Structures are given as C-alpha cells and as structure tokens.
Amino acid sequence: MDFINAIILLLNYIFIPALTYGSQLALGAIFVTLIYGILRFANFATGDMMSFGTMAAILFTWYFQSLGVSLGVLPTALIAIPFAIIFMIFYMLLIDKFVFKYYRNQKSPPVQLAMVSIGVMFVTQAVVRIIIGPSDRRFFDGEKFIIKAGEFKEITGLNEGLAIKSTQILTILVTLILVTTLFWFLNKTKTGKSMKAYSDNEDLALLSGIDPKKIVMITWIIAGILATIGGTLYGLDKSFKPFTYFNNMLPIFAAAIVGGIGNPFGAFLGGYVIAFSEILLTYAYKKFFMYVLPESMEPDGLVQLLSTDYKFAVSFSILVIVLLYRPSGIFKGKVL
Amino acid sequence: MRKNLNVIAAYSIMMGLIILVGIFQSWNIALSIFNLCLISAVMTMGANIQWGYAGLINFGIMGYTALGGLAAVLISVNPVQEAWSAGGFNILFSLFLIIGMILAVRYVLKKYDKSKLRTYIIATIIISGIILVRFVSEPGIEAIEEVNPAKTGFLGGFGLPIIFSWIVGAVFAGGLAFIIGKVALGLRADYLAIATLLISEIVIAIIKHEDWLTRGVKNVIGLKRPAPYEVDLQQTDWFINLVEKFNFSKLNLIQDFSERQSALNQLVIEGSSIFVKLCYSGLFLVVVIILLILTQKALYSPWGRMMRAIRDNEEAANAMGKNVVKQHLLIFVLGSAIVGIAGAMLVTQDGLFTPGSYRPMRYTFLIWVMVIVGGSGNNFGAILGGFAVWFLWIEAAPIGLYLVNLTTAGLEDTHFLKQHLIESVPYFRFLMMGIGLLLIMRYRPKGILPEKIEIK
Numbered sequence: 001m002d003f004i005n006a007i008i009l010l011l012n013y014i015f016i017p018a019l020t021y022g023s024q025l026a027l028g029a030i031f032v033t034l035i036y037g038i039l040r041f042a043n044f045a046t047g048d049m050m051s052f053g054t055m056a057a058i059l060f061t062w063y064f065q066s067l068g069v070s071l072g073v074l075p076t077a078l079i080a081i082p083f084a085i086i087f088m089i090f091y092m093l094l095i096d097k098f099v100f101k102y103y104r105n106q107k108s109p110p111v112q113l114a115m116v117s118i119g120v121m122f123v124t125q126a127v128v129r130i131i132i133g134p135s136d137r138r139f140f141d142g143e144k145f146i147i148k149a150g151e152f153k154e155i156t157g158l159n160e161g162l163a164i165k166s167t168q169i170l171t172i173l174v175t176l177i178l179v180t181t182l183f184w185f186l187n188k189t190k191t192g193k194s195m196k197a198y199s200d201n202e203d204l205a206l207l208s209g210i211d212p213k214k215i216v217m218i219t220w221i222i223a224g225i226l227a228t229i230g231g232t233l234y235g236l237d238k239s240f241k242p243f244t245y246f247n248n249m250l251p252i253f254a255a256a257i258v259g260g261i262g263n264p265f266g267a268f269l270g271g272y273v274i275a276f277s278e279i280l281l282t283y284a285y286k287k288f289f290m291y292v293l294p295e296s297m298e299p300d301g302l303v304q305l306l307s308t309d310y311k312f313a314v315s316f317s318i319l320v321i322v323l324l325y326r327p328s329g330i331f332k333g334k335v336l
Numbered sequence: 337m338r339k340n341l342n343v344i345a346a347y348s349i350m351m352g353l354i355i356l357v358g359i360f361q362s363w364n365i366a367l368s369i370f371n372l373c374l375i376s377a378v379m380t381m382g383a384n385i386q387w388g389y390a391g392l393i394n395f396g397i398m399g400y401t402a403l404g405g406l407a408a409v410l411i412s413v414n415p416v417q418e419a420w421s422a423g424g425f426n427i428l429f430s431l432f433l434i435i436g437m438i439l440a441v442r443y444v445l446k447k448y449d450k451s452k453l454r455t456y457i458i459a460t461i462i463i464s465g466i467i468l469v470r471f472v473s474e475p476g477i478e479a480i481e482e483v484n485p486a487k488t489g490f491l492g493g494f495g496l497p498i499i500f501s502w503i504v505g506a507v508f509a510g511g512l513a514f515i516i517g518k519v520a521l522g523l524r525a526d527y528l529a530i531a532t533l534l535i536s537e538i539v540i541a542i543i544k545h546e547d548w549l550t551r552g553v554k555n556v557i558g559l560k561r562p563a564p565y566e567v568d569l570q571q572t573d574w575f576i577n578l579v580e581k582f583n584f585s586k587l588n589l590i591q592d593f594s595e596r597q598s599a600l601n602q603l604v605i606e607g608s609s610i611f612v613k614l615c616y617s618g619l620f621l622v623v624v625i626i627l628l629i630l631t632q633k634a635l636y637s638p639w640g641r642m643m644r645a646i647r648d649n650e651e652a653a654n655a656m657g658k659n660v661v662k663q664h665l666l667i668f669v670l671g672s673a674i675v676g677i678a679g680a681m682l683v684t685q686d687g688l689f690t691p692g693s694y695r696p697m698r699y700t701f702l703i704w705v706m707v708i709v710g711g712s713g714n715n716f717g718a719i720l721g722g723f724a725v726w727f728l729w730i731e732a733a734p735i736g737l738y739l740v741n742l743t744t745a746g747l748e749d750t751h752f753l754k755q756h757l758i759e760s761v762p763y764f765r766f767l768m769m770g771i772g773l774l775l776i777m778r779y780r781p782k783g784i785l786p787e788k789i790e791i792k
Contacts, residue, residue, distance in 0.1 A: 042530060111393060114529060123774070125697075
C-alpha cells in the first residue's frame with residue numbers, strides 16, 4: 001500500500017506537472033529550432049512572439065465569451081485558437097516582410113539576424129503591453145479538474161490524492177496531436193521534404209528547383225501555429241503575463257539546444273529533458289522516502305537536492321554541460 | 337578637426353538635449369539622467385571592447401553588473417560580528433572545501449589522459465564535494481540568516497570606503513568572465529550569446545537566493561556614499577553661503593527678511609541634492625575619461641590592430657601566429673571587468689542593492705541596443721549610444737504622452753481608447769527602442785558614429 005502511495009505521490013507532484021510543462025517547452029523549442037534550421041538565426045523574440053499569439057487568443061476568447069459562445073466543460077480558448085493563429089501568422093509574415101527579408105536577401109551573418117530579432121523582441125513586447133497591459137490574466141473557463149485529490153482518495157482509499165487538471169491533459173493531448181502532424185508533414189509530404197532539404201543545404205535545394213520564398217512562408221506559418229498553441233496552452237495552465245513569457249524564452253532555448261538545435265525531434269524531447277530535470281532536482285523527497293523506507297530509516301531533512309529557487313538554474317546548468325561535452329546537442333543537431 | 341566634426345556635433349546635440357531637460361523639467365532630473373548616461377557609457381564601453389574590437393558576443397552583461405553591485409555591498413557594509421561568530425567558520429570551511437575540490441579536479445585533469453575513467457572520477461569528486469559542502473555550510477547558513485533577520489541576516493562586508501568596490505567589482509566580473517570564457521568561448525557566435533545569457537541568469541539566481549551573502553530579495557539599503565549627504569550639506573555654512581552667492585540677484589528682489597530666509601532654505605534644499613549629484617557626476621566623469629583614454633590607446637596600438645585582424649579573419653590571424661584563443665579570453669575578461677566597474681558605480685549611486693531588479697531587458701539587451709545604435713568598434717560611438725539611448729529610455733514616457741495627446745486630440749478625455757493609451761505610455765519606450773534599433777540596423781548598420789580605421 002505504501003508503495004502505491006509513493007507512486008501516486010510522484011505522479012501527482014512530479015510526473016504530470018513535468019509532462020505538462022515539458023509539452024509547453026517542447027512546442028516553443030520546436031519553434032526555435034525551425035527558425036534556426038531554416039531561417040538560420042537564433043530568434044530572441046521567441047518568448048514575446050508566444051505572448052503575442054496568446055494575447056490574440058485571449059482577445060478572441062473575450063469576444064466569444066461576450067457573445068455567449070462556450071464549449072461547456074472545455075475552455076472557450078479552444079475556439080479562439082484558430083482565429084488567433086490566423087492573426088499571429090499575419091503578424092509574423094508582416095514582420096518577415098518588413099524586417100527579416102532584407103537581411104535574408106543580403107545574406108547577413110546569423111549574429112546580425114539575432115540582433116535584429118532583439119529589435120523585434122522590443123517592438124513585440126511593446127505592442128503586447130500596449131494592447132493588453134502587463135498584468136497577470138487568467139482566461140480559463142470550463143471544468144477545472146478531471147479528478148480532484150479528495151475524490152481520488154475516496155475512490156481508491158489511498159492516503160495520497162491524485163489531482164489531474166483538465167488543462168494538463170489538454171496540453172499533453174494537443175501537443176501530441178500537433179507534434180505528430182508536424183512530423184508527418186516534415187517527413188512524408190513533398191513540402192516538408194523540401195524544407196528539410198533547404199535546411200540541409202540551401203544551394204543544393206535551390207538548384208533542385210525549391211522555391212525559397214515558399215519555404216520561408218511555410219516556416220513562418222508553422223512557427224505561428226506552434227507559438228500560438230504553445231503560448232495559449234501555457235497561459236491556460238498557469239496564467240498569462242508578458243514578463244513570464246519573456247523569461248520562458250530561456251528554458252525554451254535550453255531545450256532546443258539540449259535536443260540539438262535544428263533538429264525538431266530533438267527539440268521535442270529536449271523540452272521534456274529540461275522539464276523533468278528541473279522538477280526532479282528541486283522536489284523535496286521527504287514524503288516519498290517516508291512511504292518507501294521503513295520507519296527507522298526516515299530522513300530528517302527535506303531530502304531536496306536544490307531549493308526551488310534554482311529551478312531555472314538547473315536547466316541552464318544542463319545546457320552548459322551539454323554545450324561543453326556535446327555542442328551539437330544530445331540528438332545531433334543541425335539536420336532538419 | 338574637420339575629421340571629427342560629426343563626433344563633436346553629435347555630442348553637442350546630446351549635451352544640448354540634457355541642458356534642455358534641465359531648463360524645461362528640472363536640473364535634478366537632468367543630472368540624474370546625466371549620471372546614468374555616464375554609467376551606461378561605461379557599460380557600453382565594456383560591451384564595445386568585446387563586440388566592436390573582437391567580435392565576441394556577450395549577452396551576460398546583467399551578470400557582471402550584478403557582480404559589481406555585489407562587490408559594492410561586500411566592500412562597504414560593516415561586518416556583522418554576530419553572524420561571523422555564528423556561522424563564519426562553516427562558511428570559510430566550505431570555501432576551503434570548494435577550493436580543494438577545484439584543485440583536485442585540476443590535478444586529475446592534468447595527471448590523467450582523457451578517458452571514461454577520468455570523467456567518472458571528476459564527476460565523483462564534484463558530486464561528493466557538493467554534498468560535503470552542503471553538509472558543512474547548511475548549519476552555518478541557517479545560523480547566519482537567523483541573526484537579526486529584519487536588519488542583517490547576512491555576513492556583511494569589510495566596512496571599507498565604497499569607492500574601492502569599483503576596482504573589486506572589476507576583479508569579480510573579470511574573474512567570472514575568466515571562468516565563462518574558459519568554458520564557453522569555443523562556441524559559435526549564437527551559441528555563445530545564448531550560453532552567456534543563461535549563465536548570467538544563474539548568477540542572478542545565486543545572488544537573489546543566497547541570503548547569507550547578499551540578503552537576497554530583502555535588499556541591502558543605506559550603503560555608504562563617496563559624496564556628502566544632503567542633510568549634512570543643508571546645515572553647513574559654506575554651502576549655504578555658496579547657494580546664497582549663486583542666487584544673489586534673485587534673493588535680493590525679496591524685501592521681507594523671513595520670506596527671504598524661507599526662499600533661501602528652499603534653494604539650499606534643492607541645491608544640496610544637485611550638489612550631491614554633481615559630486616557623483618564628477619566621479620563618474622573621471623572614470624569615463626580614464627577608460628576612454630585607455631581604450632582609445634588600446635584601439636590604436638599594435639594590440640588593437642591585432643584584435644581587429646582576429647575579428648575580421650580569425651583563420652588568417654591564427655596563421656600569422658596570433659594566439660586567437662588567448663586573446664579572445666583576454667578581451668572577454670577586460671570587457672567584463674569594465675562592466676563590473678559600471679555595476680559597482682550604479683549601486684554606489686543608488687545607495688542600495690536590489691538583486692530583484694536585475695532583469696535582462698534593462699541590463700543586457702538595452703546595453704546592446706546602445707552599442708549597436710552608437711556604433712560598434714568606435715569608443716566615441718559607444719559612449720554616445722549610451723547617452724542617446726538612456727536619454728530616450730527616460731524621456732520616452734513624456735514623448736509618448738505628448739504623441740498620444742497629439743494623435744487622440746479629436747477624442748474626448750473620457751474616451752476608452754485615449755484612457756487606455758495614456759495608461760500604457762510607459763511601454764512606448766520599448767516600442768521606441770525596438771523601432772530605433774531596427775531602423776539603425778537597416779539604414780546605418782555601423783551605428784551613428786561608425787568605426788573608422790585610421791592609420792597613424
């Protein structure tokens with residue numbers, strides 16, 4: 001019995017939260033990796049682009065709520081997402097046309113493009129804050145829990161409760177569907193294959209008649225979808241605050257590099273690597289050991305490897321270690 | 337003279353703008369803008385050495401700034417005796433343990449060839465070392481943090497004049513840069529940018545959460561000052577006389593004695609804060625000028641030419657027998673040390689250390705905007721960038737308000753759009769920075785004052 005309790009405890013506090021957080025990071029990391037692989041620069045505006053997409057989703061959610069449209073138990077934001085994506089793609093293509101296109105045609109070095117993306121970051125941040133303001137916003141509606149901790153205890157008769165939020169399941173499911181579709185698209189369709197070829201060797205791809213304009217446009221469209229959905233899922237699960245989104249850029253970068261930048265599958269797994277290590281290393285295992293070990297061996301302290309204050313630091317340290325020992329990432333990067 | 341005409345013109349415009357603020361807003365605001373402009377100028381000089389001279393991208397400026405600030409605290413605060421006796425031994429002992437750990441790792445690295453076994457040994461040393469250090473330091477840290485937590489709860493510093501911290505801050509930042517450089521300089525440009533950005537976040541996390549060292553988010557306030565205090569000034573005779581002399585004609589217009597006295601008092605209060613700010617300006621100006629002379633000399637020395645050669649073509653420079661790795665490390669340390677000075681100066685001016693206020697937007701990306709806008713590779717350009725961007729950063733709110741009022745003049749004051757826009761005026765500064773950066777990068781990619789190579 002104690003053993004099952006211990007497992008439920010880990011599920012509740014480590015596994016499910018890490019899986020959710022990892023999915024959110026994974027979407028962002030694929031976004032970073034796609035831009036890096038095809039447009040060839042590190043996009044420092046990642047976090048703010050995600051917050052822009054989320055802002056659009058929130059605005060549409062409010063609009064639908066005012067119309068009285070709702071999905072019942074599911075959050076209204078789900079209807080808003082497609083509209084937000086269209087809005088977001090429009091914004092991204094606009095930025096590309098007025099900002100990035102020039103440098104791409106000039107064949108500027110990646111560092112210059114990264115600097116330009118900092119300019120975009122400033123502008124996007126300003127636009128988001130001017131439109132929706134810097135404060136914390138919750139836009140979740142519908143049923144909050146699938147199983148509440150108390151109900152779970154009653155049903156199973158265990159000491160430990162397992163609470164599953166509907167946003168957690170939603171996040172994991174949507175991520176899985178989206179990522180599967182994306183990999184199917186990249187690996188099986190003609191456009192996807194030409195994107196891979198373009199990322200692999202630009203000149204060769206051009207020679208074989210691949211239209212770079214189309215590739216770039218499709219990249220931005222996919223990026224827009226990923227950023228909006230990733231951002232909205234994060235906002236539904238936690239809350240929307242522009243500053244948090246800017247900060248999320250850092251673990252997202254860590255995930256993309258750990259997985260091997262330019263490699264979407266690596267980025268996908270990298271998200272989970274970062275999320276799990278952050279939570280595993282900062283969780284206090286005292287209760288777990290109380291269940292597993294006999295009473296005489298119970299630990300005195302919290303059995304916490306690092307205090308939760310260092311959550312971010314964990315992922316960055318992993319990144320530094322990976323950069324040192326395997327600069328191309330765990331899963332060989334730079335092949336899309 | 338003709339050659340430097342654009343430099344002189346740009347600086348005159350800048351000074352003119354600050355003087356205009358002095359006339360139209362107040363001299364107090366103008367001077368505080370000027371002081372922060374000087375600090376920003378020091379930071380941009382540091383970043384410019386790395387980016388402009390050597391082409392090294394360093395997004396960790398925030399971390400070095402914070403270390404400079406930490407130096408200011410550690411140097412100037414008086415030691416907390418109780419805390420030292422409570423946990424000082426444990427902390428010192430853990431410090432020795434860390435040093436021992438590093439020496440052990442170094443020994444293993446030198447003694448054995450690269451192999452799996454070596455990696456495992458190093459990993460064991462590090463992991464067991466960390467566990468040992470935690471075991472030793474934990475009771476010490478707890479004891480220290482329990483000493484009068486509302487006021488101290490940390491070890492304090494050395495109780496020296498805060499000016500020394502400017503040098504110590506440089507040493508701290510340089511030391512960190514040495515470690516980062518050893519680790520990360522081999523990376524490609526954009527990886528280096530991300531790695532330094534993340535490492536600076538780790539530094540901030542440590543400063544924020546190690547309360548025994550820095551009081552963490554509880555902040556350290558009331559640091560010593562290199563300049564006199566306003567309250568003291570207001571009671572000194574020579575200062576009151578000075579203010580009287582300056583405003584002689586104005587005061588003479590007032591006939592009534594008591595009225596004259598109160599007017600004088602008002603002037604003395606205003607004057608004291610301006611005087612204190614002027615003291616800071618003087619100190620900062622000295623630093624900026626010394627650094628400017630040194631960096632200019634370095635830029636036009638054989639060493640500067642070598643750095644440019646390495647920047648422009650690493651392989652060729654390498655083939656000519658220049659040690660690229662060593663020079664990169666050197667310039668990384670030098671630039672970071674300068675940023676460390678700026679960090680200490682900033683805390684000195686504010687008189688408080690707030691670890692929570694170190695954010696990448698303000699301390700990393702804004703500095704980069706300054707370097708790019710001003711002109712990378714040109715010291716005068718970098719300083720001008722520091723001035724212009726900081727000026728705009730502060731004055732963006734009034735300008736934004738003016739623009740909002742202008743564009744929404746047709747709307748009523750209660751219109752929701754107008755109210756919303758007026759509320760969001762503070763964020764116009766981000767917009768201006770972003771658009772400014774994008775425009776400069778597009779139409780003047782070398783900055784306002786571009787780098788020029790003179791052969792002397």
